[in-house]
Amino acid sequence: MIEVRKLEKVYPPVVGGLLSHNEVRALRGVSLSISDGGALSIIGESGCGKTTFGRILAGLESYSGGDIAMDGVALNSLPNNERQPYFRRIQLIHQDPYTALNPSHTILHAMAVPLRIQAKLQKKNDDWILNRSKELLAMVGLDPVGTLYKYPHALSGGQRQRVVIARALTVDPKILVADEAVSMIDVSMRLSILNLLSDLRVRLRIGIVFITHDVAAARYIAKDGELCVLYRGEVVEYGQTDEIIVRPVHPYTQAMLSAMPVLRGLEEAGPDRYIPLEGMDDFEGQGSGCLFAPRCRHATARCQEQHPDLVPWDDRLSSSSHHHACFYPIPRNVVARPINRENAL
Amino acid sequence: MATANLPTSHEHIRPWTPPTFWSIAWKALRRKPSRMLGLGILVFYVLMAVFGPMFYPANLPTNPANIYASPSWTHPLGTDFEGTDVLALIVTGSRYVLYSAGLAAFFTVGIGAILGLVSGYFRGWPEAIIMRIADFFLTVPGFPLLVVLSTVWNFGNPVSMGLVLGLTGWAALARAVRSQTLSLRERSFVEAARGLGLSRRQIVFGEVFPNTAPYVAMHFLLAITGSIYLEVGLFFLGVVPFSTNNWGVMLNLAFSQAGAMYSTRALPYLLSPLFCIMSLTFGIVLFLGAVDEVLNPRLRSV
Amino acid sequence: MGADLKVIGNADQDAQVECQIRDLTVIFTTDSGDFPALNHVNLDIIKNKITAIVGESGSGKSTLGLAILNGVAFPGKVTEGSVEFAEHGNVLKLRGKALRHFRGPVVGTVFQASQNAMNPLARVGKQILDLGRSHHYKDPRKLLHEAENLARRMAMDPSRVLTAYPHQLSGGMRQRMGIIMALVLKPKVLLLDEPTTALDLLTQSAVLEIIRSIHRERHLTTILITHDMGVVAEVSDYIVVMYAGRVVEQGSTHDTLRDPRHPYTRAILRAIPRLTGDLNRARPLEGSPPDLTQIPATGCVFRSRCSYRAPQCDLVAPLLESVDTGHFVACHQEGLIRD
Numbered sequence: 001m002i003e004v005r006k007l008e009k010v011y012p013p014v015v016g017g018l019l020s021h022n023e024v025r026a027l028r029g030v031s032l033s034i035s036d037g038g039a040l041s042i043i044g045e046s047g048c049g050k051t052t053f054g055r056i057l058a059g060l061e062s063y064s065g066g067d068i069a070m071d072g073v074a075l076n077s078l079p080n081n082e083r084q085p086y087f088r089r090i091q092l093i094h095q096d097p098y099t100a101l102n103p104s105h106t107i108l109h110a111m112a113v114p115l116r117i118q119a120k121l122q123k124k125n126d127d128w129i130l131n132r133s134k135e136l137l138a139m140v141g142l143d144p145v146g147t148l149y150k151y152p153h154a155l156s157g158g159q160r161q162r163v164v165i166a167r168a169l170t171v172d173p174k175i176l177v178a179d180e181a182v183s184m185i186d187v188s189m190r191l192s193i194l195n196l197l198s199d200l201r202v203r204l205r206i207g208i209v210f211i212t213h214d215v216a217a218a219r220y221i222a223k224d225g226e227l228c229v230l231y232r233g234e235v236v237e238y239g240q241t242d243e244i245i246v247r248p249v250h251p252y253t254q255a256m257l258s259a260m261p262v263l264r265g266l267e268e269a270g271p272d273r274y275i276p277l278e279g280m281d282d283f284e285g286q287g288s289g290c291l292f293a294p295r296c297r298h299a300t301a302r303c304q305e306q307h308p309d310l311v312p313w314d315d316r317l318s319s320s321s322h323h324h325a326c327f328y329p330i331p332r333n334v335v336a337r338p339i340n341r342e343n344a345l
Numbered sequence: 346m347a348t349a350n351l352p353t354s355h356e357h358i359r360p361w362t363p364p365t366f367w368s369i370a371w372k373a374l375r376r377k378p379s380r381m382l383g384l385g386i387l388v389f390y391v392l393m394a395v396f397g398p399m400f401y402p403a404n405l406p407t408n409p410a411n412i413y414a415s416p417s418w419t420h421p422l423g424t425d426f427e428g429t430d431v432l433a434l435i436v437t438g439s440r441y442v443l444y445s446a447g448l449a450a451f452f453t454v455g456i457g458a459i460l461g462l463v464s465g466y467f468r469g470w471p472e473a474i475i476m477r478i479a480d481f482f483l484t485v486p487g488f489p490l491l492v493v494l495s496t497v498w499n500f501g502n503p504v505s506m507g508l509v510l511g512l513t514g515w516a517a518l519a520r521a522v523r524s525q526t527l528s529l530r531e532r533s534f535v536e537a538a539r540g541l542g543l544s545r546r547q548i549v550f551g552e553v554f555p556n557t558a559p560y561v562a563m564h565f566l567l568a569i570t571g572s573i574y575l576e577v578g579l580f581f582l583g584v585v586p587f588s589t590n591n592w593g594v595m596l597n598l599a600f601s602q603a604g605a606m607y608s609t610r611a612l613p614y615l616l617s618p619l620f621c622i623m624s625l626t627f628g629i630v631l632f633l634g635a636v637d638e639v640l641n642p643r644l645r646s647v
Numbered sequence: 648m649g650a651d652l653k654v655i656g657n658a659d660q661d662a663q664v665e666c667q668i669r670d671l672t673v674i675f676t677t678d679s680g681d682f683p684a685l686n687h688v689n690l691d692i693i694k695n696k697i698t699a700i701v702g703e704s705g706s707g708k709s710t711l712g713l714a715i716l717n718g719v720a721f722p723g724k725v726t727e728g729s730v731e732f733a734e735h736g737n738v739l740k741l742r743g744k745a746l747r748h749f750r751g752p753v754v755g756t757v758f759q760a761s762q763n764a765m766n767p768l769a770r771v772g773k774q775i776l777d778l779g780r781s782h783h784y785k786d787p788r789k790l791l792h793e794a795e796n797l798a799r800r801m802a803m804d805p806s807r808v809l810t811a812y813p814h815q816l817s818g819g820m821r822q823r824m825g826i827i828m829a830l831v832l833k834p835k836v837l838l839l840d841e842p843t844t845a846l847d848l849l850t851q852s853a854v855l856e857i858i859r860s861i862h863r864e865r866h867l868t869t870i871l872i873t874h875d876m877g878v879v880a881e882v883s884d885y886i887v888v889m890y891a892g893r894v895v896e897q898g899s900t901h902d903t904l905r906d907p908r909h910p911y912t913r914a915i916l917r918a919i920p921r922l923t924g925d926l927n928r929a930r931p932l933e934g935s936p937p938d939l940t941q942i943p944a945t946g947c948v949f950r951s952r953c954s955y956r957a958p959q960c961d962l963v964a965p966l967l968e969s970v971d972t973g974h975f976v977a978c979h980q981e982g983l984i985r986d
Contacts, residue, residue, distance in 0.1 A: 045847040046818075058540050088542050094533035102534045103643060104555035113551065114541040151642040156935040157704075164537070171541055186703040187874055188952075191918045192931035213848045220920035220929070245922055259852035260922055261877025265904035267921070275852045277802040338924040 001071055002057075002090070002175060002207070003033040008065030009052050009233075026052040028233040029066065034175060037205035039198075039225030041218035041241065043256060049233040050211045054177040057209065059087025070174070091168035095180035097160035101152035107163055108133060108148040114170040136166040139203075140196055158189030165196065175207040176200070182217060194220050215260055219245055226321065229253045232291045235310055239322035249313055249322075249329035251296045262336040272332035290327070302327055366639075373638040380635040386628025390621075394443040397436035405429045405437065405590075413603070413610040423613040425595075426603045431617050434595055439621070441591035442573055445503035445510075449572035452511020454565045457518030458557070464519070465526025466549050475519065482516035488578065495584040502588060510572045518564050525557045559640040563633050570626045577622060592618035664733065665836060665868040666692035666715065671728035673710050673719055673892075675939065682939045684710040684723060686892040686948075689967065692836075694733070695866040697858075699883035699900065701873055703915075705937040707892040712840050712872045716750055717741055732836075751782055755829030757822075759841035764825060765813040771824055772809035775831055782832060790831055797827045801857050819850035823857065830861070837869045843878055855881050876919055880904055888912050891937035891948035894967055898974035908976040908984060910953045947979065955980040 009027040026049040034040050042050045055061040057068070067076045070086050078086075094100040101110055111133035119129050134144035140162040152160055161181060168176060178197060182190040194217060200206050210221040218227060219241055227241040229252060237250040248254050258273045276297065290296070293303040306327070313322040313329055364372075374380045408428030416423050422431035460479070464472035490513060494500070500509045529535065530553065538548045554561075573592075579585045580593025583601070587594045595618045603611035638644045668690040674681045685707045692698050702708040713719050715730055717738045730738045732753070741749055750756070758764045766774055772791065779790040795805035801823045813821060822842060829837060839858070843851040859882050862869055871883055879886055879900060886903045888896040888911065896909040907913045914932045921929070934952035942948055950960040959979050967977040978984070 045849050060536055060540060084542070088540070092537070092540055094537065096533060100533040100537055102538075102552050102556070104558070104641075105552075113538075113543060113547065117542055153643050156938070158935060167537070167541070186936045187876070188703055188915055188918055188932035188936060191920065191929055192933075194920070195931060215848070216920040216922050219922060220926055223926050255849060257922065259848040261852070261855070261875070261881045263877065263880040263904055263916075263919075263921075265880070265901045266916070267923075275856050277853050277856060335922045338921070 001033065001035055003031075003069045004057070004066070005031050005069070006066035007031070007053070007056065007063055007068070009049070009056060009061070010064045026233050027056075027063075030230070030233070030235055031066075032228060032235070032238075034207045034209055036174065036207055037201050039201060039208045039210065039222040040228060041210040041212065041222040041225065042228045042230055043212060043215055043218050044230035045213055045256075047232070048230040050230050051179055053230070054092055054179045054209065054211050057087075057090050057175070057177050058092035059084065059090065060092065088171050089173050090175040090177060091171065091173040093161070093164055093168060093176055093178040093181045096184050097157050097164055098152075098184070100164045101160055101167075103152055106149050106151055107137070107155075110152075110163065110167050111136065111148075111170060114167065118170060118172075132170070136169050137163070139169065139200075140166040141192070142166070156189070157185045158193060161185055161193055162196065165193075165200070169200075169204075173206060175209060177209045177211065178221075179211045180213070181210070183212065183214065190217070191220075197221060213256075215245070215257060229256065234291060234325065235323075236292065236326070237324045238310070239313070240319055243319060243322055245335055246333075247317070247331040248334065249324045249331050250292075250326045251298050252292045254332050254334050255295075258334045260335065265339075267336035267338050269336050270332075270334040273334045273336075290325075298328060298330075300328070370635070370639045373635045376638075377634065379631045383628045383631025383633075384635070386624060387632055390439060390443060390625050390628070393436055394439040398440050401433050401437050405433050413614070415610075416613055422617045425598065425614050426611070431595075431614050434590055435592070435617050435621060438589075438591040438595060438618070441503055441589050442576070442593070445506040445576055446569045446572040448504060448507025449510035449514070449576070450565050450568035452507055453514040453568045453572070454518060454561055456511060457515035457564070458522050458554070458561050460515065461519040461522025462526050462549050462554060462557070465523035466530055466545075466553060472523070476523070479516035479519050482513060483520070487513055488575065491575065491579060492582065492584050495579065499586055501585045506576055506585075507572075510575055514568065514571065514575075518561070518568075521560065521564075522557050525560065526553055529553050529556050555640075559637045562636045562640055566629045566633055566636065570629055573622055573625065577618075592621060662696070663694040664691045665694040666733070666870075667729075667731040668692075668711075668715070669729050669731070671711070671714055671730065672726050673707070673714060673723050674726050676722045676724065677940070679940065682942065683892050684939060685714065688728070688889075688892075688894055690887060690894060690897070692868060692870055693885060694868050696884040697862055697869040697871060697882055698885040698887060699871040699873060699879040700887045700889060701876060701879050702889035703874055703936040705891060705939055706889040708872050708874075708889050709840065710892075711889070712838060712870070714739070715838060715870065716754060716756065717746055718750075748782065751778070751834065752832050753834055754836045754838050755832060755834035756838045757825045757829045757840065757842050759844050765821065765828075767813050770810055770812055771816070775809070775828060778828060778832065784832070793831050793833075794827055797830055798823075800861070801827070802853070817850075819846055819854065822846060822850070822854055826854075826857065826861075835868060837867045838872075839869065840872045841874070842871070843875070844873070851878070852881075858882055876904075876916060888915075891942045892939075893948055893964075893977065894975075895949065895978070896974075896976045897967070898971070902971065902974055908970050908974065908981055909949075909978050910955050910980070910984060911949050913984065914952070914954075947977075953980075955983060 006029045007027050008029060011024040011026060013023045014021055030053060032040065042053065044050045052061065056063050067074050069075065073086070075083050075086055112129050115129045115132055119125070133148065137144040137147055142159060142162050147163070155163065176197065182193050185193060197208050198221065201208055208221060210218055212218050222241045225241060226239065227244045228235055229237040229250065231252050237244060237248065237253045244253060245257065248257055255276065258275055262269045276295070288307055289304040290299065290308050293299040296303065308325045308327050310323050310325045312320065313324050374384055406429065408424070411424055411428040412426055414420050414424040420430050420432065422435065425431055425434065460475045464475040491509065494509065500506050535548060535552060538552050577593035577596060580587070580591065581596045581600070583597055596615065599611055599615040603614055668688055671685050671688040672683060673685040675684050688711065700708045700711060710719065710723060714725060715738070719725050725739055732738055735749060735753060738749060765771070775790060775794050776787050779787055784790055794809060798805040798808055803820060803823060808816060808820060808824065816824065842858070843854050846854060855878060861867070873879060883900045886897065886900045887894055888909065890911050896903060896907065896912045903912065904916065907916055917928070917930045918932045920926065932952060937948065945964065946962055947960040947965055950956045953960070957980055965977045965979045967975045970976050970981060
């Protein structure tokens with residue numbers, strides 16, 4: 001069980017040069033929890049803070065405020081050097097399997113180096129390292145003997161991502177944070193990687209945090225878990241995955257879901273689907289209002305002035321976990337529906 | 346193309362053992378005859394430097410009656426101004442040249458690669474300090490610096506010579522390795538290594554360094570030729586006292602004692618060391634491609 | 648194999664063909680041999696319609712895009728075939744000046760990474776003027792005016808985006824600028840190579856909406872190269888499915904998605920997770936995408952991943968054959984797949 005409480009991240013301003021920018025608030029008080037073997041998908045567009053969130057969880061970046069608790073241990077209460085072993089149990093799966101493996105080393109090397117650290121801790125010998133490497137590669141669906149001595153460039157994108165997952169398993173993680181883990185993999189291979197992650201959840205009780213802008217992949221991973229929608233560092237909607245998809249109440253969630261392509265011929269667009277063109281470049285919100293107000297077509301004067309908090313959506317049809325941050329929550333049906341055919345695939 | 350029925354990758358997966366370093370190296374060499382020629386030249390000179398001097402007495406005999414002899418069966422490269430066999434001078438002189446150049450390249454690459462990795466990976470003040478020193482060595486002309494240095498320090502023996510050339514020559518490599526490291530440290534495999542709990546030493550030398558290795562190894566070979574030019578130049582100018590015989594000393598004497606510039610009779614004496622330097626450089630350049638292929642797994646399999 | 652050539656008919660009886668690709672073969676030469684990136688591709692690009700070319704890595708879709716522009720470069724080489732444009736003849740024969748005036752004024756191209764396709768040191772407006780100058784455009788003010796109109800159409804403030812440097816624009820804005828730069832010269836054909844791949848879902852849907860509305864207005868013949876079935880389904884009229892350098896299925900997008908006949912098309916559609924419906928219906932496709940160096944020389948290129956594989960598939964490469972009006976499939980087992 002991992003609990004994230006009011007996590008804040010502020011990047012200091014950069015002055016001068018091409019990349020100069022003001023202070024950036026990447027995360028504004030994000031609170032979430034992931035149970036052992038649970039699944040949580042985080043969706044949002046680039047710049048919403050979802051990648052920062054994953055990197056903080058994996059201990060690759062510091063945070064400016066809030067706290068992370070693992071199995072009841074608040075990491076803020078620990079000295080710096082004692083936090084690392086906790087963060088190590090949260091492993092990040094990078095987006096790009098082509099740079100996530102060292103091109104100069106064989107797969108065996110990639111597996112053996114972290115395993116050697118484990119072997120030292122657990123007083124195991126070199127045979128254990130080799131056997132464990134094979135065992136983990138087999139677990140992620142690779143042929144251990146054929147893969148061990150290969151270099152990354154000899155593997156396809158999907159195979160590489162499997163190796164990356166196997167490598168993350170060397171440290172017995174509690175949580176895998178998959179940041180756009182399938183977006184650079186060929187379409188035909190994506191589903192099997194998603195299945196692998198789901199499989200690890202069941203077999204090893206590893207929690208999955210799936211970070212993506214692809215809502216359908218998010219749904220696939222967290223079909224029995226939760227979906228969280230981030231906008232500019234804030235949770236704007238949260239709840240059981242299918243409930244959010246079928247009855248989204250926040251206009252931003254509705255925009256994200258509308259943006260999913262409709263497979264014409266197999267599906268028909270949802271009646272409330274709306275693709276905005278205006279305002280798609282207005283990222284800077286002004287003043288104290290709702291951050292999404294400048295882009296929201298339902299925004300009122302109140303939205304410009306007051307900031308909505310994350311509150312439960314009390315509606316007879318929804319479950320208690322459904323939360324939203326909107327003054328005017330109205331469920332809209334925006335997602336595509338499959339057309340019923342006898343000859344369905 | 347019409348008849349072959351190629352198996353796809355899924356149909357035949359046979360277990361195999363990884364190729365050893367030597368089999369990879371041999372394959373890389375065999376791919377191009379020029380690489381074999383380069384290796385042949387290198388081996389020839391290394392054997393000459395290691396074993397050649399054993400066949401000659403410590404003090405080569407002189408023969409005032411037979412100075413500036415033309416090439417003949419007894420003196421294949423003629424004789425010098427004292428009647429000493431030029432071939433003997435070449436062979437005995439090669440040891441100093443190769444030994445000190447090898448040491449110089451070793452120091453150049455060792456210092457340059459480590460400082461480049463450290464400054465590129467850790468950034469901050471180590472980078473600032475190391476790069477300012479590197480800039481100093483890059484902007485001050487190297488050869489004049491060595492000439493000035495020779496007035497205060499007699500670095501004629503091979504170890505000192507190697508050290509001096511290494512200490513003055515590392516800057517270019519350090520800058521190149523630093524810039525490669527800057528880009529490598531942003532790759533996700535470095536981040537993954539951090540997340541998996543690898544130590545900084547393991548990350549810098551175990552993960553980042555192997556990616557710069559092809560470049561560093563090539564720089565090592567090129568540093569050998571560069572060092573040969575520098576040391577021969579120093580001896581030719583006569584700014585370093587002659588303690589032993591070597592190709593630089595030969596050039597100096599051919600020029601100053603034998604007047605090779607003005608008379609043709611000392612031509613073999615002048616040209617022999619020049620030819621050796623040229624052919625050694627040539628051999629190294631031919632060999633370079635194989636080094637890149639051996640150390641760079643991406644170039645190997647295709 | 649050269650005897651396979653057969654003319655592809657159209658779904659629409661009165662549809663005109665803008666670009667006719669016949670028997671196109673592109674070979675890549677490497678140290679370990681020659682590999683066909685495109686293998687006898689036959690294709691008609693219908694005038695005033697959007698044709699999507701879809702495939703995974705190694706399918707040859709990008710090489711096909713390059714070949715349409717006569718831009719295949721070493722180590723690739725066109726060894727056979729032709730790309731005939733109405734009124735322009737075989738593009739593969741164009742050289743020098745004629746080729747330059749084909750690329751741009753006749754076929755406008757939008758590349759996947761538009762940020763890299765722009766000069767980082769020049770303002771966007773100036774790059775548009777440079778573009779006009781290099782194509783001897785007489786009236787630069789008209790050109791800028793056109794660019795301003797297009798920018799407004801795409802929900803951008805022209806005074807802001809045309810005076811900006813590329814790095815000052817967001818990814819979505821750069822991609823829209825790329826489309827503007829392809830459109831200002833008023834080409835007859837628009838070639839979009841992975842126009843939304845690097846973009847967010849929201850930006851992608853906006854860019855697709857723009858592509859759709861521009862097409863509604865100008866009826867440009869559009870060629871869309873993508874790996875994303877969703878993008879294909881959203882905008883295209885016709886679909887061409889490629890695998891390992893061959894066209895395996897083609898037809899109208901609606902019919903093909905509703906009733907895909909090639910095992911690969913079926914498998915890929917089933918392997919895409921959907922937002923609604925039963926998730927258990929999704930099935931992964933086994934095996935890896937084709938590796939150029941390991942494409943079998945004989946037989947069907949898809950057989951190693953195919954669940955309908957028969958002995959015949961190992962021996963003979965299936966030809967593209969009509970299964971319905973305007974619907975073509977290259978599969979020996981097509982008849983078995985229907986149920």
